Amino acid sequence: MPEPARATASGPGRVLIAVYGVFALSATARAGVQIATRFGEAPVAYLLSALAGVVYILATIGLAGRGPGARRLAWGAVLFELVGVLAVGTLTVLDTGDFPDDTVWSGYGRGYGFIPLVLPLIGLWWLRHTRGR
């Protein structure tokens, strides 16, 4: 008997969405201020901040939505987020020169209590946990 996929926006998933929502808001607002006020200082880092913000927004929408489309969006965004935090984290640990200003993902999310590193792992687990069999 195949089990249908469960909604990602139900039960403990709502706590996950709340955390994603907070990160979507903070990363986007931070990037907005950085780009508006001092873009010339560190364009790469600030564009990366904006990209992270967009990824968090897409993950929030995907997890909060229903149906296979929303689930695919959530998978894509959370996987991108994991690759992003690992890549940017490694780059900033190896060489801080290219990232003069911190982004959400710098140092594996050190400035945010490493939540950016743990969040995609929990997100992937939740997506796997709620999928149909």
Next chain:
Amino acid sequence: MIGALVVVVLVALVALAIYGLVITVLNRPADVWTKRAVGVAVALLAVQAVIAAVRVFSGTSLPETSTFLIYLVVSVCVLPIATQFATAEPNRWGGAVVAVGAVATAVAVWRLQGLWVPGA
């Protein structure tokens, strides 16, 4: 920003976060008391935001005014949205959602305090 009010606000937010987590552990949905507790916290935040905004717009100069004002708006808006989301599905996880909102708001208030450097 007023030092004493910041302390009161942070204590209220930590208490609210603990209350939310207790609700989740006890397997109870977020109820009218949760909404009242959030209401008290948001009222304190609103008072703080009005005082800070009045001082900024009446001439207090800060090193990062725009960042400060964004955090000020965020500090008031996050909890009402989180509470709406928490009570939309009445189960144990509503309390944890409120706790996430309270912690995020506390971080915003902490940042506000750090950005409040008048005359810099």
